[in-house]
Amino acid sequence: MNKLFIRQILIALLVMPxxxxxxxxxxxxxxxxDRSHDQAALQHGARVFTKYxxxxxxxxxxxxxxxxxxxxxxxxxxxxxxxATEKIGEPMKVVMRRADAQRWFGVVPPDHSVTxxxxxxxxxxxxxxxxxxxxxxxxxxxRPSGWNNLVFQNVAMHHVLWEFQGEQVLEGDxxxxxxxxxxxxxxxxxxAEYDNLVADLVAYLKYMSEPxxxxxxxxxxxxxxxxxVLLAFAIVLKPGFIKLEKRP
Amino acid sequence: MxxxxxxxxxxxxxxxxxxxxxxxxxxxxxxxxxxAPKNVTFWYLFGTLAIVVLVSQLITGIFLTMHYKPNxxxxxxxxxLAFASVEYIMRDVxxxxxxxxxxxxxxxxxxxxxxxxxxxxxxxxxxxxxxELTWLLGMAIFIGLAAQTFVGYLMPWGQLSxxxxxxxxxxxxxxxxxGQDFTIWLRGDxxxxxxxxxxxxSFHVIAFPAALLWLLIxxxxxxxxxxxxxxxxxxxxxxxxxxxxxxGGYFLEYNNFTQANPLQTPQHIAPLWYFTSYYSxxxxxxxxxxxxxxxxxxxxxxFASMLIFALLPWLDKSSGKTIRQKGPIFKLAxxxxxxxxxxxxxxxxxxxDPQRLLLAQxxxxxxxxxxxxxxxxxxxxxxxxxxxxxxx
Numbered sequence: 192m193n194k195l196f197i198r199q200i201l202i203a204l205l206v207m208p209x210x211x212x213x214x215x216x217x218x219x220x221x222x223x224x225d226r227s228h229d230q231a232a233l234q235h236g237a238r239v240f241t242k243y244x245x246x247x248x249x250x251x252x253x254x255x256x257x258x259x260x261x262x263x264x265x266x267x268x269x270x271x272x273x274x275a276t277e278k279i280g281e282p283m284k285v286v287m288r289r290a291d292a293q294r295w296f297g298v299v300p301p302d303h304s305v306t307x308x309x310x311x312x313x314x315x316x317x318x319x320x321x322x323x324x325x326x327x328x329x330x331x332x333x334r335p336s337g338w339n340n341l342v343f344q345n346v347a348m349h350h351v352l353w354e355f356q357g358e359q360v361l362e363g364d365x366x367x368x369x370x371x372x373x374x375x376x377x378x379x380x381x382x383a384e385y386d387n388l389v390a391d392l393v394a395y396l397k398y399m400s401e402p403x404x405x406x407x408x409x410x411x412x413x414x415x416x417x418x419x420v421l422l423a424f425a426i427v428l429k430p431g432f433i434k435l436e437k438r439p
Numbered sequence: 440m441x442x443x444x445x446x447x448x449x450x451x452x453x454x455x456x457x458x459x460x461x462x463x464x465x466x467x468x469x470x471x472x473x474x475a476p477k478n479v480t481f482w483y484l485f486g487t488l489a490i491v492v493l494v495s496q497l498i499t500g501i502f503l504t505m506h507y508k509p510n511x512x513x514x515x516x517x518x519x520l521a522f523a524s525v526e527y528i529m530r531d532v533x534x535x536x537x538x539x540x541x542x543x544x545x546x547x548x549x550x551x552x553x554x555x556x557x558x559x560x561x562x563x564x565x566x567x568x569x570x571e572l573t574w575l576l577g578m579a580i581f582i583g584l585a586a587q588t589f590v591g592y593l594m595p596w597g598q599l600s601x602x603x604x605x606x607x608x609x610x611x612x613x614x615x616x617x618g619q620d621f622t623i624w625l626r627g628d629x630x631x632x633x634x635x636x637x638x639x640x641s642f643h644v645i646a647f648p649a650a651l652l653w654l655l656i657x658x659x660x661x662x663x664x665x666x667x668x669x670x671x672x673x674x675x676x677x678x679x680x681x682x683x684x685x686x687g688g689y690f691l692e693y694n695n696f697t698q699a700n701p702l703q704t705p706q707h708i709a710p711l712w713y714f715t716s717y718y719s720x721x722x723x724x725x726x727x728x729x730x731x732x733x734x735x736x737x738x739x740x741x742f743a744s745m746l747i748f749a750l751l752p753w754l755d756k757s758s759g760k761t762i763r764q765k766g767p768i769f770k771l772a773x774x775x776x777x778x779x780x781x782x783x784x785x786x787x788x789x790x791x792d793p794q795r796l797l798l799a800q801x802x803x804x805x806x807x808x809x810x811x812x813x814x815x816x817x818x819x820x821x822x823x824x825x826x827x828x829x830x831x
Contacts, residue, residue, distance in 0.1 A: 411681025
C-alpha cells in the first residue's frame with residue numbers, strides 16, 4: 192500500500208512537466224506527401240527548383256552532377272537543368288549579387304541546401320512547413336511585394352508560383368482562429384494539380400537537404416544484420432556471466 | 440590460439456626488456472586500480488562502454504579535423520566556412536556523413552553512458568572509503584567531458600552553436616572579480632567570433648582530449664569484457680546513427696542547420712539535452728539573496744549543481760554497499776532525485792512560463808536537498824542486514 196502510493200507520486204511527478212507542453216500554436220501544418228522514393232516526382236521537383244527557385248535561392252552545397260542520384264543523365268543535367276553555370280561539378284549558385292539582393296528585397300534570399308532540416312520545429316517536420324508555406328500565399332496590398340503568407344507573416348518573398356496557383360485572399364483575422372484562404376483568381380493549374388507540383392518540389396528539397404539519407408538507411412540495414420549475426424554467434428559460443436578482468 | 444598468445448606474450452616481454460612500457464601502465468593505473476569494488480554486476484558495464492565510445496570519438500574526430508575549417512568568414516554564397524565545411528563533410532567527403540553522425544551521436548551516447556555510470560556509483564556507493572580519489576578523478580573526467588562537448592558544440596557554427604555559447608560564456612561573466620576578464624580571454628574577443636571558434640577548436644582537438652586521456656588512465660580500475668554486451672550496445676547505436684541521426688532534435692538540433700547569425704537571436708535558446716538540467720537550474724533561480732542578485736545566484740547554482748557530485752563520498756553516510764541493502768529513505772531520496780533530474784532536463788529544452796518555472800524551482804530544491812540533506816537522512820536510515828547479492 193505504502194510502496195504503491197510512493198510509486199504513484201513518483202509517476203505523477205515525472206509526468207507533470209510533460210503535461211505542461213501545450214503551447215499556443217495556431218498554425219496547423221498540412222502533411223507533405225512522402226515522395227522520397229518516387230524518382231519521377233524528385234526529377235520534377237528538381238526541374239521546378241532550378242527553373243523557379245534557383246534564380247534567387249542558391250543551393251550552394253548541392254552539386255549539379257549529384258542529380259544523377261535521382262536518375263538524371265549527365266547530358267540531361269547539362270541541357271535541361273543548368274541555367275547558371277557551365278561546369279557540371281559546380282554547386283547550385285545564383286547569379287544575383289548578394290548586395291543587390293539586399294537592396295531589392297531587404298534581405299538576401301536564404302540558401303536552400305538544408306532548409307528542410309532547418310525548418311523542422313515543434314510545429315512538425317520541415318517538409319510539412321515548406322509544403323504548407325508554398326500553398327499559403329495571399330494577396331496583401333499593404334506589403335511591398337503585394338503578397339503575404341499565413342505561415343510566415345510579412346515574408347519578403349513574393350509568390351513566385353502564383354501563375355500556377357492563382358491568387359488567394361485571406362478571409363478573417365490572421366491572428367484569430369477563424370481565418371481561411373480563398374482562391375479568387377484561378378491559376379494555370381487546378382488546386383489539386385498545384386498541390387501536386389508543390390509536393391514534388393518539397394520532395395526534391397527534402398532529398399537535397401540530405402542526399403546521403405537514402406544510402407544511409409540502406410547501409411544501416413546491412414550493418415544491423417551483420418551485428419545481429421555476430422551477436423547470435425557470441426551468445427551461442429560464449430555462455431556465462433560477465434567476466435571481470437582485474438589488472439595485476 | 441595458444442601459439443598466438445605465446446607470440447604476443449613474447450612480444451610484450453621483448454618490449455618490456457627494452458622499455459618501461461608495462462611498468463608505466465601498471466603504475467599509472469595502480470592509483471585507482473587497487474581498489475576495485477567486489478560486487479561487479481551489469482551496472483559496471485557502462486564505464487567500459489564509455490571508453491569504447493571515447494575511442495570512437497577520438498578516431499572520428501581525427502577524420503573530421505581533416506576536412507573541417509574553423510573559420511567564420513563567409514563564402515561567396517554568404518555561408519560561414521565552418522558551417523559550409525560541415526555540410527561539405529556530409530555530402531562531398533566519401534562516407535563523411537557516417538563519420539559525422541558517428542561523432543555527433545557519440546557525444547550524446549557518451550554522456551548517456553557517463554550519467555548511467557554515475558548513477559551506478561550512487562546505487563553501489565562505490566565512492567566510499569577507500570575509493571574517494573577514484574571518484575574525484577571520475578568527477579574531473581565528467582567536468583572535462585562537459586567542457587569538451589561544450590566547445591565541440593560550437594564547431595558547426597549553427598544558430599544554436601552560436602547562441603548557446605553566447606549564453607554560457609555570459610554566465611561566466613557574472614562571477615565576481617575575474618568573471619569579466621575570464622570571459623574576454625575565453626572568447627578572445629568582446630563577442631563570440633572567429634577568435635572564439637578558433638580557440639574552441641584548439642581546446643576541442645588538443646587540450647581537452649589530452650587532459651581527458653590522462654585522467655582516464657588514472658581513473659580506470661578495471662574493465663568489463665563481454666562481447667555480447669558490446670554488440671547489443673552497438674546495435675542500439677547503429678539504429679540511431681543510420682535511421683534517426685538527429686534523434687528527434689535531441690542529438691542534432693534542427694535550428695542548428697541554420698547558419699549562425701549574430702544579429703538574429705532565436706526565440707528559444709537551449710543547450711544540448713545533457714546540459715539542460717543545469718541550464719534549468721540557472722533559469723529557475725530568480726530571487727536575490729544576501730545582497731547578491733539573482734543572476735549570480737543562478738550561475739553559482741548551475742556550476743554548483745555540476746560540482747556537487749564530487750562531495751558524495753563525504754555526504755553519503757549510509758552503510759549499505761548496494762542499493763538493495765540501503766534503507767527506504769535513501770531509496771526514496773534517490774528516486775526523487777532521478778525524477779527531479781529528468782524533469783529539469785526536460786524543462787531546460789522548452790521555453791519557460793510561470794507554471795514551468797515553479798516546477799523547475801521545486802525540482803531545483805529537490806536536486807540540492809538530495810545532496811545537502813544526505814548526511815542526515817543516510818544516517819537515519821536502517822540498512823538491511825547483509826543479505827542479497829554483493830555481500831560476498
